[in-house]
Amino acid sequence: xxxxxxxxxxxxxxxxxxxxxxxxxxxxxxxxxxxxxxxxxxxxxxxxxxxxxxxxxxxxxxxxxxxxxxxxxxxxxxxxxxxxxxxxxxxxxxxxxxxxxxxxxxxxxxxxxxxxxxxxxxxxxxxxxxxxxxxxxxxxxxxxxxxxxxxxxxxxxxxxxxxxxxxxxxxxxxxxxxxxxxxxxxxxxxxxxxxxxxxxxxxxxxxxxxxxxxxxxxxxxxxxxxxxxxxxxxxxxxxxxxxxxxxxxxxxxxxxxxxxxxxxxxxxxxxxxxxxxxxxxxxxxxxxxxxxxxxxxxxxxxxxxxxxxxxxxxxxxxxxxxxxxxxxxxxxxxxxxxxxxxxxxxxxxxxxxxxxxxxxxxxxxxxxxxxxxxxxxxxxxxxxxxxxxxxxxxxxxxxxxxxxxxxxxxxxxxxxxxxxxxxxxxxxxxxxxxxxxxxxxxxxxxxxxxxxxxxxxxxxxxxxxxxxxxxxxxxxxxxxxxxxxxxxxxxxxxxxxxxxxxxxxxxxxxxxxxxxxxxxxxxxxxxxxxxxxxxxxxxxxxxxxxxxxxxxxxxxxxxxxxxxxxxxxxxxxxxxxxxxxxxxxxxxxxxxxxxxxxxxxxxxxxxxxxxxxxxxxxx
Amino acid sequence: xxxxxxxxxxxxxxxxxxxxxxxxxxxxxxxxxxxxxxxxxxxxxxxxxxxxxxxxxxxxxxxxxxxxxxxxxxxxxxxxxxxxxxxxxxxxxxxxxxxxxxxxxxxxxxxxxxxxxxxxxxxxxxxxxxxxxxxxxxxxxxxxxxxxxxxxxxxxxxxxxxxxxxxxxxxxxxxxxxxxxxxxxxx
Numbered sequence: 001x002x003x004x005x006x007x008x009x010x011x012x013x014x015x016x017x018x019x020x021x022x023x024x025x026x027x028x029x030x031x032x033x034x035x036x037x038x039x040x041x042x043x044x045x046x047x048x049x050x051x052x053x054x055x056x057x058x059x060x061x062x063x064x065x066x067x068x069x070x071x072x073x074x075x076x077x078x079x080x081x082x083x084x085x086x087x088x089x090x091x092x093x094x095x096x097x098x099x100x101x102x103x104x105x106x107x108x109x110x111x112x113x114x115x116x117x118x119x120x121x122x123x124x125x126x127x128x129x130x131x132x133x134x135x136x137x138x139x140x141x142x143x144x145x146x147x148x149x150x151x152x153x154x155x156x157x158x159x160x161x162x163x164x165x166x167x168x169x170x171x172x173x174x175x176x177x178x179x180x181x182x183x184x185x186x187x188x189x190x191x192x193x194x195x196x197x198x199x200x201x202x203x204x205x206x207x208x209x210x211x212x213x214x215x216x217x218x219x220x221x222x223x224x225x226x227x228x229x230x231x232x233x234x235x236x237x238x239x240x241x242x243x244x245x246x247x248x249x250x251x252x253x254x255x256x257x258x259x260x261x262x263x264x265x266x267x268x269x270x271x272x273x274x275x276x277x278x279x280x281x282x283x284x285x286x287x288x289x290x291x292x293x294x295x296x297x298x299x300x301x302x303x304x305x306x307x308x309x310x311x312x313x314x315x316x317x318x319x320x321x322x323x324x325x326x327x328x329x330x331x332x333x334x335x336x337x338x339x340x341x342x343x344x345x346x347x348x349x350x351x352x353x354x355x356x357x358x359x360x361x362x363x364x365x366x367x368x369x370x371x372x373x374x375x376x377x378x379x380x381x382x383x384x385x386x387x388x389x390x391x392x393x394x395x396x397x398x399x400x401x402x403x404x405x406x407x408x409x410x411x412x413x414x415x416x417x418x419x420x421x422x423x424x425x426x427x428x429x430x431x432x433x434x435x436x437x438x439x440x441x442x443x444x445x446x447x448x449x450x451x452x453x454x455x456x457x458x459x460x461x462x463x464x465x466x467x468x469x470x471x472x473x474x475x476x477x478x479x480x481x482x483x484x485x486x487x488x489x490x491x492x493x494x495x496x497x498x499x500x501x502x503x504x505x506x507x508x509x510x511x512x513x514x515x516x517x518x519x520x521x522x523x524x525x526x527x528x529x530x531x532x533x534x535x536x537x538x539x540x541x542x543x544x545x546x547x548x549x550x551x552x553x554x555x556x557x558x559x560x561x562x563x564x565x566x567x568x569x570x571x572x573x574x575x576x577x578x579x580x581x582x583x584x585x586x587x588x589x590x591x592x593x594x595x596x597x598x599x600x601x602x603x604x605x606x607x608x609x610x611x612x613x614x615x616x617x618x619x
Numbered sequence: 620x621x622x623x624x625x626x627x628x629x630x631x632x633x634x635x636x637x638x639x640x641x642x643x644x645x646x647x648x649x650x651x652x653x654x655x656x657x658x659x660x661x662x663x664x665x666x667x668x669x670x671x672x673x674x675x676x677x678x679x680x681x682x683x684x685x686x687x688x689x690x691x692x693x694x695x696x697x698x699x700x701x702x703x704x705x706x707x708x709x710x711x712x713x714x715x716x717x718x719x720x721x722x723x724x725x726x727x728x729x730x731x732x733x734x735x736x737x738x739x740x741x742x743x744x745x746x747x748x749x750x751x752x753x754x755x756x757x758x759x760x761x762x763x764x765x766x767x768x769x770x771x772x773x774x775x776x777x778x779x780x781x782x783x784x785x786x787x788x789x790x791x792x793x794x795x796x797x798x799x800x801x802x803x804x805x806x
Contacts, residue, residue, distance in 0.1 A: 045790075045793040048796040
């Protein structure tokens with residue numbers, strides 16, 4: 001091709017891009033007429049439309065840093081057992097080299113602390129801390145630390161070497177990932193965070209630069225450089241954060257991926273990592289971070305103030321589950337966010353399965369999946385059961401925090417330290433108390449009924465005894481009790497009363513032997529009618545927007561829909577694609593709220609059965 | 620070798636008028652400035668946007684010419700030179716990196732083709748070929764990608780409208796993506 005031909009090709013490409021995809025071929029055939037080579041040339045370029053759109057945005061900063069770094073003197077030298085070969089990259093704390101462990105004849109990544117920094121106690125502490133924090137972690141999605149050492153005053157950490165691209169580099173090349181590949185990566189990182197959090201480690205810098213891929217697609221979380229051990233109480237964290245803030249004038253972390261609490265320099269816990277992972281997840285799917293700004297300061301402000309553009313506005317399809325995961329992960333208040341990495345992991349697995357089944361349903365449509373095609377880890381129970389189970393656990397915590405802040409404080413005071421103390425001295429905890437249950441109206445005696453229990457001093461592994469109307473009694477077991485670990489003020493029950501109406505009692509038994517007073521409730525026949533027991537979120541912050549709401553209750557039939565009475569008295573309906581993930585006990589709905597005020601909703605079954613009205617307050 | 624902002628401006632103008640020797644004096648100067656800014660950034664270890672090409676180029680501009688620039692022309696020429704300087708620094712590094720990776724892996728499978736250094740080397744080659752077809756659009760890529768300039772800044776630097784830059788940018792990326800994928804397939 002010569003320059004003149006190219007001008008014509010370029011012109012046609014640009015003109016075709018202006019047109020809707022289905023109109024392009026006709027347009028091009030008309031323009032090219034007999035010139036088949038011109039036609040194919042334009043077509044072959046247009047095939048790269050998606051890839052080109054987000055391509056060449058920005059070089060990875062490690063790369064730029066490495067390019068600018070002065071030649072390091074370490075290449076060709078030895079550090080302990082390691083022969084240093086070449087520079088892999090450069091971070092805030094030092095360089096990372098490709099090296100070889102001569103004793104074991106294997107390649108390692110050698111992270112070397114800047115020598116200038118070893119003179120100061122603070123960075124050296126951080127460096128040692130990273131090693132200490134991360135070396136105990138063994139997980140397929142976390143880079144393995146082989147050894148930590150010091151030679152001639154040079155401090156280094158040897159880790160597993162992954163000869164692959166970081167997520168940042170993958171995004172640089174392709175702009176964004178296929179949805180399914182993105183879910184897969186997020187699932188793997190959630191799994192890694194789960195392991196780290198269980199070990200009491202918060203990563204604090206989850207971002208695409210810190211995720212690297214094995215050639216088989218396994219994602220690994222890197223760089224626990226600013227990770228922090230959380231086993232000590234948060235007062236120490238506050239002090240440390242304050243110190244870093246005032247002494248160094250920097251905030252640790254990367255603005256676009258920081259949680260609001262991190263951006264505010266507040267004490268943070270593992271939930272901060274879940275927010276950051278949410279940001280990464282959003283970026284993988286859309287090619288854009290949800291909170292952006294020209295400068296780091298603008299980005300921080302955006303994290304604190306802005307709501308991200310709903311994810312489906314970037315996609316062709318509306319996927320309520322995806323919107324749900326996204327808004328749950330990117331919620332500004334940690335209390336209303338995912339509470340554990342495992343909760344997030346389970347929702348991601350659900351989403352993955354959903355995508356898989358949609359894809360299977362589409363038969364052999366196209367070659368969609370470019371990412372690794374590994375099955376997500378298997379968890380117990382059917383998909384919908386798990387969905388319900390996890391959702392209710394979280395709902396519990398979220399609502400408890402919204403409704404019962406006093407109880408929350410009690411819960412915080414009484415969780416781990418309290419229990420540890422009691423255990424150490426052989427003391428008993430206070431007896432559990434049931435204060436209320438939801439629904440606070442007669443419960444249907446047919447089918448599984450979800451019930452929320454509110455109260456105090458609930459311990460893990462507690463037992464629930466049920467007294468029947470005929471005087472008999474029984475105990476709930478297995479999946480019938482869903483309680484979040486460490487949560488002392490609320491838990492969920494799934495109960496089937498076998499068709500016997502009348503007065504029932506609940507009595508709780510903590511594992512330390514303390515027993516609650518009996519709590520009574522009524523049950524009666526309500527069958528055929530759906531009922532709403534609770535919804536989440538119960539209070540919607542922003543009017544004029546759309547919001548995914550989870551509705552919990554019973555007797556929801558296939559094809560259930562929702563009637564909404566607006567504050568001005570007008571009614572509207574939610575049907576079909578606005579309702580998703582339906583089970584007999586829960587579904588998700590995409591609601592549109594145009595005005596603030598009280599919205600009353602009820603569920604309507606296709607058989608005509610209608611629930612009572614349930615109110616949503618839009619602020 | 621130190622220059623006053625006025626001298627730098629003169630050199631920039633001379634370079635833009637076709638005096639290549641002016642470029643020979645300017646490149647090392649600008650590259651040195653870029654290096655020292657990058658080093659300063661790394662020393663301060665600011666997280667986040669550190670070491671974006673945009674930031675480096677703009678900061679170099681402020682340091683070398685600053686508020687003393689007499690006209691948009693100075694800024695324009697500076698951006699053009701700085702983008703080329705950035706390209707040299709980055710691509711040179713990438714080449715060395717690819718080479719050392721090859722040296723290391725002599726007895727092993729070849730390095731992964733789409734690793735960033737290899738990608739950059741391939742991009743540089745593709746861009747040379749593309750410059751023969753569409754010199755202006757190739758400049759647009761150089762300014763946007765290597766210089767980190769915005770559409771508006773690129774339009775200023777190339778003295779064309781932002782719409783033209785935007786079109787060139789679109790078309791160039793289509794062409795380059797196709798070329799890079801070919802390169803990948805061959806490897």
